[in-house]
Each structure stands twice: as structure tokens, then as C-alpha cells.
Amino acid sequence: MSSDDLWILGIHMTKFGKHPDKDIVDLASEAALGALEDGGVTMRQMGILAAGNLLGGNHVGQMVQKQIGQTGIPVYNVANACATGATALRVACMAVKAGETDMALAVGVEKLSGAGLLAGGSRKSESPNWTPEGRYGAVAPIDGRIGTETMPGVFAQVGMEYGHRYGGTSFELFARIAEKNHAHSTLNPMAAYQKRFTLEEIMNDVMISYPNTRPMCSANCDGAAAAVVVSGAKLATLPLEQRRRAVKIAASVLTTDPWEEGCQVIPNVNTLTRNAATQAYEAAGIGPGDLDLVELHDCFATAELVHYDNLMLCETGGAVDFFESGASWRDGGTPVNVSGGLESKGHPIAATGIANIWEIATHLRGEAGDRQIEGARVGLAHVIGLGSACGVHILERSAA
Amino acid sequence: MTTQIPLVDYLVLGDKPHLVANECTSCGARFFDRRNACAGCGGRDFIKAAVQTEGEVRAFTIVSFAAPGIPVPFVAAVVDCEGTSVRANLVNVTPDPEHVTLGMKVRLATYPMGTDEAGTEAVGFGFEPLP
Numbered sequence: 001m002s003s004d005d006l007w008i009l010g011i012h013m014t015k016f017g018k019h020p021d022k023d024i025v026d027l028a029s030e031a032a033l034g035a036l037e038d039g040g041v042t043m044r045q046m047g048i049l050a051a052g053n054l055l056g057g058n059h060v061g062q063m064v065q066k067q068i069g070q071t072g073i074p075v076y077n078v079a080n081a082c083a084t085g086a087t088a089l090r091v092a093c094m095a096v097k098a099g100e101t102d103m104a105l106a107v108g109v110e111k112l113s114g115a116g117l118l119a120g121g122s123r124k125s126e127s128p129n130w131t132p133e134g135r136y137g138a139v140a141p142i143d144g145r146i147g148t149e150t151m152p153g154v155f156a157q158v159g160m161e162y163g164h165r166y167g168g169t170s171f172e173l174f175a176r177i178a179e180k181n182h183a184h185s186t187l188n189p190m191a192a193y194q195k196r197f198t199l200e201e202i203m204n205d206v207m208i209s210y211p212n213t214r215p216m217c218s219a220n221c222d223g224a225a226a227a228v229v230v231s232g233a234k235l236a237t238l239p240l241e242q243r244r245r246a247v248k249i250a251a252s253v254l255t256t257d258p259w260e261e262g263c264q265v266i267p268n269v270n271t272l273t274r275n276a277a278t279q280a281y282e283a284a285g286i287g288p289g290d291l292d293l294v295e296l297h298d299c300f301a302t303a304e305l306v307h308y309d310n311l312m313l314c315e316t317g318g319a320v321d322f323f324e325s326g327a328s329w330r331d332g333g334t335p336v337n338v339s340g341g342l343e344s345k346g347h348p349i350a351a352t353g354i355a356n357i358w359e360i361a362t363h364l365r366g367e368a369g370d371r372q373i374e375g376a377r378v379g380l381a382h383v384i385g386l387g388s389a390c391g392v393h394i395l396e397r398s399a400a
Numbered sequence: 401m402t403t404q405i406p407l408v409d410y411l412v413l414g415d416k417p418h419l420v421a422n423e424c425t426s427c428g429a430r431f432f433d434r435r436n437a438c439a440g441c442g443g444r445d446f447i448k449a450a451v452q453t454e455g456e457v458r459a460f461t462i463v464s465f466a467a468p469g470i471p472v473p474f475v476a477a478v479v480d481c482e483g484t485s486v487r488a489n490l491v492n493v494t495p496d497p498e499h500v501t502l503g504m505k506v507r508l509a510t511y512p513m514g515t516d517e518a519g520t521e522a523v524g525f526g527f528e529p530l531p
Contacts (some may be wrong), residue, residue: 130405130522135433137409139522140513144470145407146525148463153476156461161478164458164502171497210462210497259440262485264431266459266478366450 005058005232006093006249010039013358018113022190024056028109029067031224032175040242043069047101050076050091052084052108052350061196085353086391092229093252102234106134109224110348152209156324159302168320171211175202178216178301185340187371192221192346221346225354231360234399236372247361250284251394269384272308276392284394288312292376295356297384353391356381364397407524417510425451430484453508454482462495476502479527492527505530
């Protein structure tokens with residue numbers, strides 16, 4: 001192992017689901033302590049802590065320290081929408097890469113059970129007099145009058161736009177993507193939901209924002225995930241058992257959306273993902289064909305389709321054919337979201353970008369139980385936070 | 401005569417209602433919000449550019465669940481107006497997948513939103529199918 005390399009030494013996720021008796025500090029502490037224990041290290045060895053939580057406060061890092069170890073190290077509380085967890089991990093990677101520390105802890109946590117519809121209704125009240133306000137000089141709330149701000153609606157249009165550009169999409173096609181992920185979830189005891197749905201059940205469920213019905217939307221739930229990042233130089237001094245279970249971070253990339261026509265009218269989640277993937281493949285020295293599994297940001301079934309293309313798992317414009325070939329099922333050529341994805345494993349926002357790393361790492365370690373992708377050596381984890389931010393990490397199994 | 405006010409300041413009312421964008425004089429990027437600078441090239445100078453009132457639907461969704469107080473279902477869409485993307489609702493069309501299709505040709509339409517205490521009528525906009 002090169003001394004410049006970055007490695008995951010320990011990693012943990014809580015079970016995703018409803019945790020009515022635990023607050024964000026309980027969940028984050030459980031994940032952080034789990035990651036430390038998994039790595040065979042302690043809080044005293046951590047040089048920095050990067051922490052993310054969107055809905056419960058803005059200093060979750062210090063709140064966690066006060067439960068598991070106030071060692072006086074710097075805390076970086078980060079926020080990047082649904083890419084918050086990946087951003088925390090990225091901060092840990094940068095700190096180690098920069099030589100500020102040889103070990104860093106990243107944690108992401110969210111309590112989201114029962115949250116309902118996310119976004120929308122950003123301006124609450126109607127004024128008794130029409131008075132222009134805000135950056136559009138609007139005299140009334142525009143959500144619902146000028147398009148939609150809701151996440152299911154925004155991402156529905158993302159998938160529909162792909163269909164307009166390349167053809168081949170349909171309500172049924174998008175529903176079949178959700179069918180796949182729900183089927184995958186039945187093998188994942190960490191998932192919030194493990195229910196297999198028939199295609200008919202998915203299509204006949206409550207319509208949220210056409211073509212996304214309820215089971216085609218990410219599942220709001222509670223959860224946390226944490227990871228310990230270690231430098232290659234430090235890892236080389238650790239015992240064989242820790243080296244053997246360590247997972248190499250072959251690429252850690254974060255991008256934002258570069259300006260393109262229309263990107264401020266509807267978020268462009270494509271270009272920043274493609275840019276992140278391109279940088280990640282180059283950094284890792286591999287191509288999409290080398291991936292044994294992928295966890296990508298299926299916040300809605302309509303989103304999964306476009307990311308097949310954005311991550312270059314298929315030819316440009318070929319996402320429909322790629323899915324139709326069965327490639328993204330767990331027995332296909334490039335298994336995608338074998339965890340069940342955000343649609344069934346769940347999407348506790350700030351935890352997601354580390355939980356998907358945990359999923360990949362667990363397969364690379366050969367510890368994924370019934371859902372193990374046999375012989376997995378390389379995997380990719382992707383998240384998108386609207387606004388936008390994209391995190392892509394490529395992980396490789398240890399040769400030790 | 402009733403005084404009118406547009407829903408947003410980029411809707412121009414009058415005989416030929418249309419949308420107007422802030423267009424960067426350096427790179428031509430168009431924006432509908434108040435600008436500090438151009439996100440594309442960093443330019444500071446903008447002109448008002450009229451947006452084509454006809455276009456085609458590049459993406460849509462039929463929203464059945466929205467924030468409280470928003471009538472559903474409605475059609476939210478992105479309309480390509482000859483190279484300028486516009487976010488809008490589709491109006492004067494039945495909100496179901498049989499009547500709304502990708503690529504359908506549409507045109508700008510305005511509608512009254514109601515009159516306030518001072519007697520001013522607000523006017524909103526959407527896009528309706530071309531006959």
C-alpha cells in the first residue's frame with residue numbers, strides 16, 4: 001500500500017428504519033462507536049471529526065463528541081443536501097490527504113421517519129396585498145403556480161427529460177426500476193423496508209408525482225453511518241487483521257453543477273455526476289466495466305435511470321437498453337443498488353452518503369451475507385444533493 | 401379599469417404578454433431571477449431579452465401531492481422556448497398522461513389570480529397546448 005493512499009479502516013451503519021427511542025446523538029454515536037470498534041481504534045486516535053446532519057441542528061459533531069469523547073480535535077460540521085454524508089467523508093479524506101492527521105472520523109445522521117413530502121411551499125403565506133418579493137419579484141407563492149419545488153416532482157422531470165431526449169421511457173419502465181430495488185431489499189436486514197412489490201402493486205400505489213408512485217420514492221427513515229479514514233502510511237504500521245479488512249478509497253470526488261442552459265430552471269443532475277464519475281475513474285485508474293457493484297442515488301425511480309448513463313455504466317443514451325438487459329439486477333453484469341437503494345433501504349439524508357460506502361465496503365470485505373456479490377473487488381458509491389453537489393467514491397478490496 | 405400586476409417580475413403584461421430574461425451581454429446566458437453576476441462567465445452586464453412565447457415540452461410531471469393549499473393535480477413542466485428553458489405549469493389541458501406528452505407544442509397563456517384589497521389584479525402565466 002502506497003503511503004499516499006487513503007483507506008477506510010472501520011465503518012458502520014445503524015439499521016435504517018424507525019428509531020422512536022433514539023435521537024440524532026444516539027444514532028450518530030452508535031454509528032461512530034461502531035466504526036471505531038470495526039477499525040480497532042479509539043476516539044483518542046482521531047485527528048479530526050467531520051459530521052453532517054441537515055434537519056436536527058448545526059453542530060452535531062460537538063454533540064456526538066460530548067457523548068463519545070471530547071478530545072479537543074477540530075470538528076467540521078458540513079451540509080450539502082443529500083450529499084452531506086459524502087461531503088463529511090470527503091472532508092475526512094482531505095484532512096488525511098493534506099497530512100493534518102493520519103486518522104479521521106466522518107459521521108452522518110438523520111431522523112426522518114414520518115417527515116412526509118420534502119421541499120415545496122417555500123413561501124408560506126399569501127399577502128392581503130399583491131407585493132413583489134424575492135429574487136423573482138413574486139406577488140404570491142410560486143410553488144405550484146410556476147412548476148413544482150417538491151422532490152418527487154423535480155426528479156420526475158429529470159427522468160422524463162431523459163425520455164424526451166433519448167426515447168424508450170414509460171411509466172412501466174420507471175416502475176420496473178423500483179421493482180428491482182424492492183426485490184433487492186429483501187436480502188438486506190439493514191434496510192428500512194424489505195417488502196417485495198409486484199409491478200402492478202407499484203404502478204397502482206398512490207401517485208405522488210407522475211410517473212413516481214409512492215414505492216418509487218425514497219423512503220424517509222432514521223439512521224446514521226460513520227467511517228474511519230486512515231492514511232496508507234499509518235495503515236502499514238497496523239496489524240495484518242486490520243490491513244486485511246481495510247478498504248482502499250481509490251477515488252474520492254465531489255463536484256457541483258457547472259452552468260449550462262436551463263440548469264437554474266430545473267436542476268441538472270447529469271453533468272456534475274458525469275464530471276464526478278470521469279474524475280473518479282481517472283483517479284482510480286479503472287473504467288465502468290471494472291465495477292463489480294454500484295450504489296447510486298435512486299432518490300426516485302426516475303433518477304436511477306439517468307445515473308446509469310451519467311456514471312457511464314452504459315453508452316450515452318443507452319440507459320433504457322441497459323436496464324432492459326437486466327444488467328442492473330443483482331445477477332446482472334453491473335449490479336446496482338443491491339442494498340435496496342434509497343427506495344427501500346431508506347434515505348436518512350445526511351447518513352446516505354456514508355451508508356452507501358458501508359454497503360460497498362461490506363461486499364468488498366465479503367461480509368454481506370445473503371446479498372453478497374461474490375468476489376466483489378471494486379465498487380462505486382454515488383450521491384446527489386440538490387442545489388447541487390455530487391459525491392462519487394470508488395472503493396477497492398485490500399490485497400493484504 | 402383594474403390595475404394589473406404580474407405574478408413575477410419577468411412576466412410582461414399588455415397586448416402581447418411574454419416573459420423576459422436577464423441576458424448576459426458577454427456570453428448570452430439567460431436568467432429569470434435578479435442577478436449579481438453571470439453564473440456562466442462572471443459578466444456583470446445584462447440586457448432584458450424577450451423569450452419566445454411558443455415552445456415544446458421537454459419534461460413534465462403531474463403533481464398529485466404538494467404542499468398544503470396547492471390545488472392538485474397540476475402539470476409542472478420545463479418548456480423549451482427556442483433554446484431558452486422555462487419552468488411553468490401547463491394550463492388549459494387535462495392533467496393526465498393521455499393529454500400531456502413529451503414534445504407537445506405549447507404557447508404562453510395568462511390567467512387572473514384574483515384581486516387584492518387595493519383592487520389590483522394579479523396575473524399568472526402557464527403554457528397551453530397549441531390548437
